[in-house]
Amino acid sequence: MTDPIFQPLHFRNLTVKNRVFRSNISGRFDNEDGSLSQTRINWECKFARGGVGAIISSYVPVRLDGRIIAGYATIHRDDFIPLWAKLGEAVRANGAKYILQLSHSGRQMDLPGIHNQLRRTPSATSRAEPLHGFLTEAMSTGEVRRMVRDFARAAWRAREAGLDGIELHAANGYLFTQFLSSAINDRSDCYGGSLRNRARFLLEVIAAIRDTVGSDFHLQVKLSATDHNNVLPWESKGNTLADTIQVAQWCEALGADALHVSTGSLFPHPLNPPGDLPLEILAVTYDAMISSGIHGFRNFLMFRYPSLRPIFRWMWFRMKKGRPVEGVGLDEARAIRNAVSIPVISTGGYQNASFIRGAMERGELDAVSIARSLVANNDLVKQWAGGADVPERPCTYCNKCLVNAPKNPMGCYEEARFPSRKAMIDELMSIYSTRADLKIPEVQQ
Numbered sequence: 001m002t003d004p005i006f007q008p009l010h011f012r013n014l015t016v017k018n019r020v021f022r023s024n025i026s027g028r029f030d031n032e033d034g035s036l037s038q039t040r041i042n043w044e045c046k047f048a049r050g051g052v053g054a055i056i057s058s059y060v061p062v063r064l065d066g067r068i069i070a071g072y073a074t075i076h077r078d079d080f081i082p083l084w085a086k087l088g089e090a091v092r093a094n095g096a097k098y099i100l101q102l103s104h105s106g107r108q109m110d111l112p113g114i115h116n117q118l119r120r121t122p123s124a125t126s127r128a129e130p131l132h133g134f135l136t137e138a139m140s141t142g143e144v145r146r147m148v149r150d151f152a153r154a155a156w157r158a159r160e161a162g163l164d165g166i167e168l169h170a171a172n173g174y175l176f177t178q179f180l181s182s183a184i185n186d187r188s189d190c191y192g193g194s195l196r197n198r199a200r201f202l203l204e205v206i207a208a209i210r211d212t213v214g215s216d217f218h219l220q221v222k223l224s225a226t227d228h229n230n231v232l233p234w235e236s237k238g239n240t241l242a243d244t245i246q247v248a249q250w251c252e253a254l255g256a257d258a259l260h261v262s263t264g265s266l267f268p269h270p271l272n273p274p275g276d277l278p279l280e281i282l283a284v285t286y287d288a289m290i291s292s293g294i295h296g297f298r299n300f301l302m303f304r305y306p307s308l309r310p311i312f313r314w315m316w317f318r319m320k321k322g323r324p325v326e327g328v329g330l331d332e333a334r335a336i337r338n339a340v341s342i343p344v345i346s347t348g349g350y351q352n353a354s355f356i357r358g359a360m361e362r363g364e365l366d367a368v369s370i371a372r373s374l375v376a377n378n379d380l381v382k383q384w385a386g387g388a389d390v391p392e393r394p395c396t397y398c399n400k401c402l403v404n405a406p407k408n409p410m411g412c413y414e415e416a417r418f419p420s421r422k423a424m425i426d427e428l429m430s431i432y433s434t435r436a437d438l439k440i441p442e443v444q445q
């Protein structure tokens with residue numbers, strides 16, 4: 001086959017069988033203590049069976065105080081290594097590689113849970129997150145250095161578990177973004193001020209990981225090409241593409257093997273995931289977050305009362321300015337790819353094989369990562385291999401999966417894609433299992 005989508009991608013330390021990565025998707029699959037569950041194994045294996053070359057995990061905190069929501073698996077304990085090993089083994093048995101996303105929320109913590117309730121989350125800054133008003137406290141220089149060691153130890157655990165690589169989540173508003181962004185970082189020590197200083201935390205983590213796991217373990221970095229931090233119009237814009245190109249080059253120089261290019265200094269963001277924002281669903285799911293931040297109740301009222309929704313809609317959708325959904329970040333990925341020599345994976349709205357093929361043939365990216373179109377059609381890659389350009393029941397980019405996430409199981413909530421509501425719920429529930437021991441789901445050819 002000469003189709004570029006199906007050519008293997010050779011990184012320095014890893015080969016992936018094609019150019020399609022399942023992008024990170026968080027869901028509440030796991031246990032309160034951070035141990036991963038059979039449900040997560042079932043979930044990940046669905047995508048492996050569907051033909052993707054690699055799965056990049058959901059957000060996996062390196063510490064318990066870095067969770068976004070309780071019920072997501074963590075990698076903060078050595079005794080979790082065998083669980084992650086089991087997951088990696090299951091995904092590989094179903095034909096894909098498994099890359100673990102190492103993360104810390106910093107101030108962007110949606111639902112604190114019992115461990116973090118009534119505490120201010122460690123961040124680069126003491127200023128509250130502006131949209132929801134999550135409270136936070138700037139780390140001391142010594143605390144930042146401890147955090148660097150915690151990331152390195154987590155990378156070591158991923159390697160001990162035999163996983164295929166790690167990704168540092170330095171995008172979308174989480175802790176690394178809080179250091180990198182000129183709109184967020186207000187420090188006066190060696191981790192604040194110039195771009196080099198703001199990047200110091202990320203670069204120290206890369207260096208510490210290389211010291212701990214060596215240079216032959218795959219390490220990629222997810223970066224937001226542009227902050228677009230002014231979702232609230234009075235906030236400043238934050239880092240530019242030129243800033244991120246510089247950070248990308250520093251990451252490469254320190255031994256990063258690939259870059260995963262996203263956008264936005266918060267999550268979700270009008271441009272990530274691109275598409276709609278169903279406020280009528282937020283009106284019944286956002287109540288879970290009312291007490292998380294000092295602006296939670298204000299936001300809830302805007303979602304709850306139809307007459308107030310236009311205010312939020314205007315604020316959110318004004319950022320899009322006619323940008324496409326499919327390939328929303330392609331221009332920026334191309335600019336970064338032109339400035340580095342390691343492979344670049346682009347995320348944002350990909351679903352159409354001929355669109356992706358064209359971008360690959362023009363040398364604009366090395367691979368795509370896909371979240372929602374694969375949630376909608378787990379076997380999208382197999383459908384492309386069979387000659388389809390777009391699936392019969394495509395993802396509509398409605399973002400109902402996203403806004404259900406704080407309260408409900410992860411999956412596709414676009415009822416129009418299913419023969420009935422019952423069929424949709426059956427599909428959502430299909431990954432749950434009552435088995436206590438972790439099993440590798442059957443391989444289906």
Ligand SMILES: Cc1cc2nc3c(=O)[nH]c(=O)nc-3n(C[C@H](O)[C@H](O)[C@H](O)COP(=O)(O)O)c2cc1C
Binds near residue numbers: 023057101348372405
């Ligand atoms: C429900 C949901 C959960 C997500 N969780 C994560 C996450 O844990 N880590 C991350 O880096 N990105 C996360 N993302 C962003 C996706 O990985 C992806 O980059 C983004 O949705 C754009 O790709 P898409 O248009 O193919 O969905 C999430 C997206 C969705 C919709």
Ligand code: SF4
Binds near residue numbers: 375376400411413
């Ligand atoms: S709910 Fe389904 S159709 Fe809508 S964005 Fe999510 S995966 Fe796509």
